[in-house]
Amino acid sequence: MREGDEPQVSLSLLEIFGAMMRCQTTVEAAEQLGISQPAVSNGLRQLERELGITLFERAHRRLEPTAEALSLYEEIRPLFGVLRSFSLRARDIRQGKSGRIRIVATPPIGHTAAPRALRALLEERPEVSVSYDVRRLSDILAALKEGSADVGIALAIDQDLDVNVEVLHRTHMVALVPVGSALANRSEVTASEVAGHRFVGLEAASRLGQILRSAFDRDHATYDPRVEVRYCSTAAVLAQAGLGIAVVDPYTAEFHHSPELVQRPFSPPCEISVVLLLRKGVPRSRLVHSFIEELRRQFRAPPSG
Structure with a gap:
């Protein structure tokens, strides 16, 4: 030198x-x-x-x-x-034991399966920090596209040109029936039977509302709800208040479980999907992979209660 x-x-x-x-x-x-x-x-x-x-x-x-x-x-x-x-x-x-993960979910999954998956993820990861929010689907898609969220979870979306959509689980809508209703003792509740009672409907502007209307059409039943709402969560609250039967996703039914309501299978079957939403062109970190695997475990596990 x-x-x-x-x-x-x-x-x-x-x-x-x-x-x-x-x-x-x-x-x-x-x-x-x-x-x-x-x-x-x-x-x-x-x-x-x-x-x-x-x-x-x-x-x-x-x-x-x-x-x-x-x-x-x-x-x-x-x-x-x-x-x-x-x-x-x-x-x-x-190894996915450190870092930060940003999760957004629609209310049905954001209040049930996703928190359980998050708890499992964090149990042995004290160095991981989390941003967690429950939002409308349109807000989730916007957050993913702009890069302010890593993972989105939602119900009943088939595809979106701007994000990757991956099906995590398929399930069916259920009927929440007030315990005093004549249908409370039935093993299954049909759209025709719901049409003969007071019921809380879902707006056609929502994807689940469209699915529900299609079920009534298939059963040749009149879709004429006394009250119509946008969200399944609102329908469950009104059913609990005695305003009639509500047909909702099973995660909303789980979250709003109460002694005033009984849950019954709904027919014709209304299949809905729990989907994972990820930003296109962005590699998944090990932490994101680990959270997704915990989500999969939640859906593989038998229903609680």
Whole structure:
């Protein structure tokens, strides 16, 4: 190195130097670093050439650090702590044990299966932080497209040109029947039977509302609800208040379980899908993969209660 030039030292050479200062033999340093003993010796010689300083002198068949080496080691000792923390954090991120995940879900899943999956995810991941929100489907799609969310979960969406849609689970809508209704003792409730009683309908503007209307058409039943709402959650609340039967998704039925209502299968069957929504062109992190797997476990598990 020419006089006046600043040495350009690589981190790998500094790691060899630090290991040598801690171990004091090239064999032990090599074992600690997972490299060969000649690689340690060559690295130390290269570092001495780049610094223009003698770092170790042979004494009694050992390499002893010089005063200059001791001084430099004290200067850079904090760096080794930073490097170790960096390596451990990188390992945790690689294994999905660290980082941040941003989740948005529509209310039916956001209030039932998704929280259980999140709890399972966080049980052994104290370093993971979470942004979690329950929103309308249009807001979820906007969040994914603009990159402010990593994972979206929703019901009854077939496809969207701007996000990836992946089916997690298929299920059917159910009827929430007030316990005092004549239909409460039936093993199954049909659209024709619902049409003969007071019931809370879903607006045609919603996807589930369209599915419900189609079921009434297939059963040749008149769709004439006394009250019509946009959300299944609202329909369940009104059914609980005694305003009539409501046909909702099973997750809303689970969330609004109460002694005033009984849940019955609804016919004709109204199949709905729980879907995973992800931004196109963005690789899934290990943390996102882990959360998705926990979601899958929730849907594979038998229903609670």
